[in-house]
Amino acid sequence: MLLPVEQPEIPILKAGSQITGADPVILLLTVLLAPIIVILLVSRLWITEKKNGGDSKLPPGDKGWPIVGSTFSLFKPHPATTLGDFLNLQLSRYGKIFSTSYLGRTLVISADPEFNRFVLQNELRLFQNDLPSHIKTILGEGNLSFMTGETYKSTKSLVLGFFNSWQIQTRFLAEVEEAAKRVMTSWRQKSLILANEELSKARNFIFSIVKIKAEDRKRNSDKMDGKESDLIQYHLKNNPSLSMQSICDSVIGLIFATLFNTQISVALAMYFLGQCPKALQQLREEFQQKMNDTGTTGKLTWDDYKNMEFCQSVINETLRFGNIVPGLWRKTLSDIDFKGYTIPQGTTVMTNIAAMHLDPSAFENPNIFDPWRWLVMKKSNNWMPFGGGVRQCNGSEIARMEIAVFLRHLILNYNWELDEPDHPIAFPLITFPKDLPIRIHPLVEKTA
Numbered sequence: 001m002l003l004p005v006e007q008p009e010i011p012i013l014k015a016g017s018q019i020t021g022a023d024p025v026i027l028l029l030t031v032l033l034a035p036i037i038v039i040l041l042v043s044r045l046w047i048t049e050k051k052n053g054g055d056s057k058l059p060p061g062d063k064g065w066p067i068v069g070s071t072f073s074l075f076k077p078h079p080a081t082t083l084g085d086f087l088n089l090q091l092s093r094y095g096k097i098f099s100t101s102y103l104g105r106t107l108v109i110s111a112d113p114e115f116n117r118f119v120l121q122n123e124l125r126l127f128q129n130d131l132p133s134h135i136k137t138i139l140g141e142g143n144l145s146f147m148t149g150e151t152y153k154s155t156k157s158l159v160l161g162f163f164n165s166w167q168i169q170t171r172f173l174a175e176v177e178e179a180a181k182r183v184m185t186s187w188r189q190k191s192l193i194l195a196n197e198e199l200s201k202a203r204n205f206i207f208s209i210v211k212i213k214a215e216d217r218k219r220n221s222d223k224m225d226g227k228e229s230d231l232i233q234y235h236l237k238n239n240p241s242l243s244m245q246s247i248c249d250s251v252i253g254l255i256f257a258t259l260f261n262t263q264i265s266v267a268l269a270m271y272f273l274g275q276c277p278k279a280l281q282q283l284r285e286e287f288q289q290k291m292n293d294t295g296t297t298g299k300l301t302w303d304d305y306k307n308m309e310f311c312q313s314v315i316n317e318t319l320r321f322g323n324i325v326p327g328l329w330r331k332t333l334s335d336i337d338f339k340g341y342t343i344p345q346g347t348t349v350m351t352n353i354a355a356m357h358l359d360p361s362a363f364e365n366p367n368i369f370d371p372w373r374w375l376v377m378k379k380s381n382n383w384m385p386f387g388g389g390v391r392q393c394n395g396s397e398i399a400r401m402e403i404a405v406f407l408r409h410l411i412l413n414y415n416w417e418l419d420e421p422d423h424p425i426a427f428p429l430i431t432f433p434k435d436l437p438i439r440i441h442p443l444v445e446k447t448a
């Protein structure tokens, strides 16, 4: 029987955060400045409205408070497997495309798959990436996601195809297996682990391999033999105008942010599978069957990985229900007409991927972790964990393979259960507040 995954209440105030007393000077200043602030807020909002040509053809919606708009409601932490109160309310009031505002700017939010595909497929022509600054700060500069215009186009052309090449897939597979093995072996000495923290060690291990390679290339850039055996060499050969430092920065920046997504995906899969023993058992049987079929010494091949149907379904479902990237941010480059609405040039648009993933009209019982649905439906227009259009994730195949490798090592070697309640929170990046404490029990039979 499938059980809905527990959706806990999220505490808003932390202990010790209450206001304990009021300074008279601050009170006086507040009274004097309050009317000025209100006038500034209202006029700022009015100016913004004027600049956007009025609201007449914008999708309907609630603008929230002056200047701050709906910022606090929009970014309020909530379980990653839900949409949160704000989005649920707006979607039920205004439908799948609605307007709101954040930090004095109009924001259109869409849960409509047709509109979202239109937005993502018209990147660079009608839309441009427009991440909020706090997300940029969290992810770090030097990331391809923040580049726009010509810089983006030339950098993208360098990485395009590279991540999907046969060579990188097979080479990366060996490195990921090594990272998974190291981490899992170290667990043999423990019974209680903080899974998310442990997985970040694997992420750092993979990251350190890239860093060592980048530094090695930097020292030996004049001795290159012309073979494009990795991304760093590829950059060196094909983009000689880029400085060595910026090549290293871009590769490191790129890998660092993206490895976080994979780390959290594995943690999410462990969390979901831990609550769904039937799926865990079926996955274990598939892994064991594959090992028996190939008679290998435990090493996973690319073909094995591709042919594990239930494992692929578990990954699809984890990416749907976990909502690792809940929304993609864009800005309109011209006025956009869609379904009777006009969205003025310069408006921020958020394609809300989480709302598509949790839409009951697209997924039956969307609040249930049900990997079996993918054995039947195979694919869905509403499933977009890797985005779409030119910015679609270049590492989707590598990410899926990494998740499969980690799950395989984990499931063939351990049983586990949650030691105390924890739940993935959208904060805005996904986090487990307690780092996912799990109790592990080594299996003695077949190991990988």
Ligand code: HEM
Pocket: 129, 144, 145, 146, 156, 159, 163, 254, 255, 258, 259, 261, 262, 265, 324, 325, 328, 329, 385, 386, 387, 388, 390, 391, 392, 393, 394, 395, 396, 398, 399, 400
């Ligand atoms: C489960 C893990 C991952 C998820 C859910 C994920 C998701 C995404 C999403 C939604 C985007 C689109 C961003 C946008 O449109 O603004 C993206 C972009 C990207 N991802 Fe991933 N990603 C994952 C792992 C990876 C990995 C492991 C790599 C590389 C090894 C990678 C490389 C990239 C790159 C290079 C882009 C930028 C594409 C561009 O801006 O043109 N991703 N990813």
